[in-house]
Amino acid sequence: MIEIEGLTKNFGRVAAVSGIDLRVHKGEVLGFLGPNGAGKSTTMKMIAGYLTPSAGRVSICGHDVENDTIAAQSMLGYLPEGAPAYGDMTPKQFLKFIAEVRGFRGVEAKVRAAAAAAKAELEPVLEQPIDTLSKGFKRRVGLAQAILHDPPTLVMDEPTDGLDPNQKHSVRKLIQAMAKEKAIIISTHLLEEVDAVCTRAVIIDRGRIVADGTPASLLARSRHHNAVTLTLPAGFAPAAKAKLQALPGVLSVDDISQTDGVATITAFPRASTLIIEDVSALASREQWDVKELYAEAGRLDDVFRALTTHDTQRARERRAGGAA
């Protein structure tokens, strides 16, 4: 549905995106992750036809974005970064404008606008100028605009940015409800969002893809994958640490916290060995009086931090590159 080949964008001497290849199919929700400035928004702008690539191509449902722009854009719903909308219009007027531009006429334009507003839960503010709306409603106006024509593909740049937890939940529910019928790309900083809605996660750094897989397969790359955390009386902690360290599957043991005489320690496994059974057997054999014991699936922020570079480092490298 969305095919991206060798997509590259240079701004002057800076390469914002360098050679991205992606195929997103119907039924997939692709979470696009990466630090600020990694090239997420630039990539999305090229998919939507707002920026022309320096090299490479994008096609949407078989229509090349550069050469067959209008056909490609009519197959795509796009929520730009920051969800821009005409502030002097009300959501009702704005959605009607979008419907007319998208080729719907008269009654159908009205029906489409109303349906999109209903899906994005905009009814209470339909008659208020967009400029006067809260951040959450503004974002949902952008969402309604993107889904108004029920497009087969959707690209949304940070759809839940600035929303409160309730609003995030309803936007995610909306995305999940549409997921089966569409190819969707969303960018986000929120790693929990990937868990919540995405069937596939792609991490980009410095304009390149550094990881691409299901959320579970990315979690498996985390240090915390299959790690076991125990909470037990502080008195047992030193002995427990030594015994855990001696288990064959355990790579290392870390102190996590120690408060009110209760200690929390985590045992990290060697190369994704399953150690939970060994650890729990050990704990009951030694009678450590364990209050809590659980294994983790992994943490995306581990993976994210390991794969991407810090912005200060990037800026330093860029400056050094510019001076050379």
Add this chain to the structure above:
Amino acid sequence: MRQVLAVFKREFAAYFATPLAYVFIVIFLFAMGAFTFYVGRFYDNGIADLSVFFGYHPWLYLFLVPAIGMRLWADERRTGTVELLLTLPIPVWATVLGKFLAAWAFTAVALVLTFPIWITVNVLGQPDNGVILASYIGSLLMAGGYLAISAAISASTDNQVIAFVVSVAVCFLFTISGAALVIDFFQLWAPVILVNTISSFSFLTHFQAITSGVIDLRDLIYFASLIALFLAFNVVLIDLKKMS
């Protein structure tokens, strides 16, 4: 064409959704009146025509039309809505045309609202209403010319102040390109044909030809092709921005 209409409707309504339209129209009418009656001494002339009134149009447009044109694209870039507009399935030319026509229609509204002066002159004497109608048409065409220039310049920047200042400067050159100030500069070194071409670009020359009561096809073609040329520039500038 339907998309041109959709963009036109949105843009035209936007003028009246903010104080912009009202402020502009009030100042436009006030300035027109002030120049005509006080600076131009409309009554003292004792002639029942509107040549004094139309004589000031180029100079008022020089500042007021770039004020309308500056926001056309620069404001959309500033607020980010340009990204929305250019990712909707509308050809760039249709967006450019819709925006231009909306702004032009808005200046037409302002111009039509000067009708009391036409009534006044008809009450006071017996003017040649054919000449007045021709002058109104000429004035509207000239406003379109200024507007097309301002819109194209607005497309090249996200800063409205820059858009305004550059537009006024370019419009000024087009206004006076037939005047001695410009022609003398070129006469020193340029071939006669170039000098003649430059002087034929003057808004003043063409506008004065129309306000004398003769709608010459050449003057119409001049304004129409100038508008078309700058709208084409506008499209090219939008496309270039996508590549930068």
